[in-house]
Amino acid sequence: MKLDSMYQDVILDHYKHPHGRGLREGDAEVHHVNPTCGDEITLRVKYDGTTIEDVSYEGQGCSISQASASVLNELLVGKDLSDATKVQETFLELMQSKGQIEPDDAMEELLEDAVAFAGVSKYPARVKCALLSWMAWKDATAKALAEEAKTA
Amino acid sequence: MTQLPGLLDTEAIRKDFPILDRVLHDGKKLVYLDNAATSQTPRQVLDVLNEYYEQHNANVHRGVHVLAEEATALYEGARDKVAAFINAPSRDEVVFTKNASESLNLVANMLGWADEPYKVDHETEIVITEMEHHSNIVPWQLLAQRTGAKLKWFGLTDDGRLDLTNIDEIITEKTKIVSFVLVSNILGTHNPVEAIVRRAQEVGALVCVDASQAAPHMPLDVQALQADFVAFTGHKMCGPTGIGVLWGRQELLEDLPPFLGGGEMIETVSMHSSTYAPAPHKFEAGTPPISQAVGLGAAIDYISAIGMDKILRHEQALTEYAVKRLQEVPDLRIIGPATAEDRAAAISFTLGDIHPHDVGQVLDEQGIAVRVGHHCARPVCLRYGIPATTRASFYLYSTPGEIDALVDGLEHVRNFFG
Numbered sequence: 217m218k219l220d221s222m223y224q225d226v227i228l229d230h231y232k233h234p235h236g237r238g239l240r241e242g243d244a245e246v247h248h249v250n251p252t253c254g255d256e257i258t259l260r261v262k263y264d265g266t267t268i269e270d271v272s273y274e275g276q277g278c279s280i281s282q283a284s285a286s287v288l289n290e291l292l293v294g295k296d297l298s299d300a301t302k303v304q305e306t307f308l309e310l311m312q313s314k315g316q317i318e319p320d321d322a323m324e325e326l327l328e329d330a331v332a333f334a335g336v337s338k339y340p341a342r343v344k345c346a347l348l349s350w351m352a353w354k355d356a357t358a359k360a361l362a363e364e365a366k367t368a
Numbered sequence: 369m370t371q372l373p374g375l376l377d378t379e380a381i382r383k384d385f386p387i388l389d390r391v392l393h394d395g396k397k398l399v400y401l402d403n404a405a406t407s408q409t410p411r412q413v414l415d416v417l418n419e420y421y422e423q424h425n426a427n428v429h430r431g432v433h434v435l436a437e438e439a440t441a442l443y444e445g446a447r448d449k450v451a452a453f454i455n456a457p458s459r460d461e462v463v464f465t466k467n468a469s470e471s472l473n474l475v476a477n478m479l480g481w482a483d484e485p486y487k488v489d490h491e492t493e494i495v496i497t498e499m500e501h502h503s504n505i506v507p508w509q510l511l512a513q514r515t516g517a518k519l520k521w522f523g524l525t526d527d528g529r530l531d532l533t534n535i536d537e538i539i540t541e542k543t544k545i546v547s548f549v550l551v552s553n554i555l556g557t558h559n560p561v562e563a564i565v566r567r568a569q570e571v572g573a574l575v576c577v578d579a580s581q582a583a584p585h586m587p588l589d590v591q592a593l594q595a596d597f598v599a600f601t602g603h604k605m606c607g608p609t610g611i612g613v614l615w616g617r618q619e620l621l622e623d624l625p626p627f628l629g630g631g632e633m634i635e636t637v638s639m640h641s642s643t644y645a646p647a648p649h650k651f652e653a654g655t656p657p658i659s660q661a662v663g664l665g666a667a668i669d670y671i672s673a674i675g676m677d678k679i680l681r682h683e684q685a686l687t688e689y690a691v692k693r694l695q696e697v698p699d700l701r702i703i704g705p706a707t708a709e710d711r712a713a714a715i716s717f718t719l720g721d722i723h724p725h726d727v728g729q730v731l732d733e734q735g736i737a738v739r740v741g742h743h744c745a746r747p748v749c750l751r752y753g754i755p756a757t758t759r760a761s762f763y764l765y766s767t768p769g770e771i772d773a774l775v776d777g778l779e780h781v782r783n784f785f786g
Contacts, residue, residue: 222729223784253725253741254749254756276755278725279785345725 221335222342223279230329231279236289240272244360248352250344255281259352261360266297271353278345280336285349287329292353303327304350311337311346370768372689374681376674381765384410384670388765396735399770399777404553404581404714404761405739406603409667413606416666420659428658429632429649443658446665447648453668454598455589456615463614463621463648464661468580469503471599471614472547474651475576476507478624479545480515486574486624488544490516495539495546495573497522497530498751501553502744504578508547517544524751528555528704532563539567547576550593551585554745554759555704556687556714558582565594574620580604583613584763585683585712587676590615602660607667611660614651621647628653671764679764683713686762690715690771697778703748703757714761716743719778722785724758730781731758736774 239245242260249256255277262270271289275282292300307330310317315338317323319331336346382388385408390398400408420442426435428443451459465471479488488494494508494517512519520538523531530548539546546568551558561577568575576597579588584605590598597620602611616624626633626644630653635643644650671679688708694700699720705711719727728740739759742749749756760774 228785254746255725256755276723278723280725339729342725342729 222339224332224335226329226332227279227283230283230286230290234282234286234289236270236272236293237274237286238272239274240270242270242272242356242360244356244363246352246356246359248348248355250277250281250348252341252344253278255345255348257281257285257349257352259285259349259356261353261356263297263357263360263364268292268295268297268300273349273352275349277348278342280333280342281345281348284330284333284346287333288349288353291328291330297357303330304354307333307350308347310334311343313337314340370689370772372685372768374685375768376678376682376764378765378767381674384412385765386411392735393733396733399734399736399773401760401762401766401770401774402737402739403584403763403766404604404743404759406609407584407606407763408765409608409663410606410670412670413608413663413666417608417659417663420662425659427655439658442662442665443656446661449665449668450613450615453588453672454583454613454615455591457591458618460646460648461615461618461621463616463651464656465612465614465651466610466657467603467612468578468599468601469507469612471597471601471612472504472576472578473507474614474627475545475547475597475599475616476511477627479574480511481625481627482623486544486620488515488517491542492544493518493520493540493542495520495522495543495548497548497559498524498747499528499530499552499555499557499745500547500549500747501578501580502746504547504549505747508545518542522548524555524748527706528552528557529710530557530559532560535563535567539564539571539573541571543568543571543573545574545576547578549578549581551579551581551712551714552704552745552748553581553714554716554743554748554757556711556716557705558710558712560710561593561595569594581712581714584671585676586680596620602664602667605664605667606670607664608660610657611664613664616647618647621651626650626653630654632656674764682764683762683766684708686766686768686771687711687713687715689768690760690762690774693771693775694778697775698782700778703752703754713763713766714759716757716759718754718757719781722781724756726785727758727778727781730784731774731777734773734777734780736777738774 242262245260257275259273424438426439428440574596577595579600583600598615603609633653703716724740
């Protein structure tokens with residue numbers, strides 16, 4: 217069934233058993249919504265220098281948006297900001313590929329579980345769901361950096 | 369096949385709608401249950417549109433050549449058809465717009481620029497309800513923000529109906545306009561017009577009715593409604609997109625100022641000032657949606673020939689069946705009236721904790737088209753503490769078999785995410 221290419225087991229696992237869910241202390245907080253479907257996320261980032269110490273989040277939405285946030289947490293926490301940015305940009309590229317990118321070994325190594333979302337990129341209505349938390353993370357990070365620049 | 373009393377001959381009707389024969393996703397027959405969003409278009413309407421462009425296309429009201437006269441006659445003929453369809457006392461009370469949203473915005477802007485006694489200002493109040501489509505909320509919020517008027521609304525009961533217990537406090541001497549939906553697009557609720565109109569008339573407020581989900585599905589008589597304005601759209605009633613209607617009482621259309629200015633809506637223009645054409649042209653600036661109006665006229669011919677009372681009976685039978693069948697699905701909660709009484713054929717529901725997006729996606733994979741989300745009525749979702757709903761909505765070509773397919777499909781959704 218074609219759907220299985222969207223709802224990979226990895227995605228359903230993350231949906232049913234999310235990583236790092238719940239709001240914890242952070243340097244910056246953002247709230248993003250997907251107005252077409254009502255998906256919402258509140259996301260906080262905490263940095264230790266340029267290392268991502270935590271990404272915590274709370275939200276409601278479909279399996280794709282919730283699983284994506286869980287994958288983000290698993291992937292980015294502990295990474296240096298420059299590495300994390302590379303992951304985010306690669307994930308964005310994959311999601312905007314309309315199913316045209318077949319992930320190679322290098323991409324799979326970089327994206328780990330996030331590579332399971334490749335199938336979602338074929339469904340234009342759902343790409344936003346997958347990207348919601350990633351856009352929120354990018355925004356929260358920019359906010360945290362701006363805060364830091366102010367206090368420095 | 370399930371037979372219910374009151375059903376139309378859907379086998380014959382469906383032959384008029386080529387799209388209903390589509391097969392999706394490797395062999396799944398299309399089950400189109402998204403009629404509250406837009407209806408499908410019968411061949412009879414498509415033929416008229418085609419013929420219009422192949423034989424009669426011209427701009428209206430401004431040429432002396434044959435095509436211009438034919439196009440004008442067809443466009444104005446569509447106005448006659450709309451007027452008859454809604455039992456308007458005069459064809460001049462029918463204003464063509466691009467959709468119901470524009471119709472409602474037009475009313476808000478007429479009042480926004482009006483003089484006494486219609487003037488909306490900081491000492492006056494606007495009344496809507498919590499079950500409105502965003503198109504009957506946002507124009508009034510804009511008007512309230514710009515004029516300082518106070519926006520008030522009727523809340524909802526737990527079973528999806530208007531809470532009118534405090535009607536005398538909501539609609540007061542300060543109320544200038546009460547605008548509400550006849551049939552809710554998200555809850556399916558068919559609202560009690562008389563009670564609201566009676567109170568509005570008591571205090572001298574105008575009444576605007578959003579009939580977008582009513583006009584396609586039941587006989588609509590603007591005189592019986594006793595409203596001052598009625599708005600609806602063509603594409604939900606077998607017509608094309610890009611055409612809407614605002615019906616307004618003659619003296620109001622005469623008294624109230626125009627909103628959009630341009631060609632067609634004027635009498636004379638000088639560099640200093642202009643005078644305006646009489647209604648309805650006063651409110652139709654620029655080249656109107658001509659073929660769309662003609663298409664709407666053909667759609668009205670089509671559904672009228674079947675009979676609006678028969679369409680209503682068909683949908684009532686389907687609604688009763690659907691409400692019963694859906695309640696057999698474990699964890700399914702209907703958002704809105706849980707019985708078929710005073711409700712129309714749009715049924716929203718939640719399915720356990722499964723997000724409507726996921727419900728819709730797995731249904732789509734089986735060829736079943738439903739709408740998911742907040743249906744441009746987010747306050748309703750907030751009221752019932754849910755992020756979104758899945759909505760199945762029926763029309764004259766819908767069958768009990770399609771409801772069975774939906775119920776089977778939902779079972780599959782539960783297994784998929786279970």
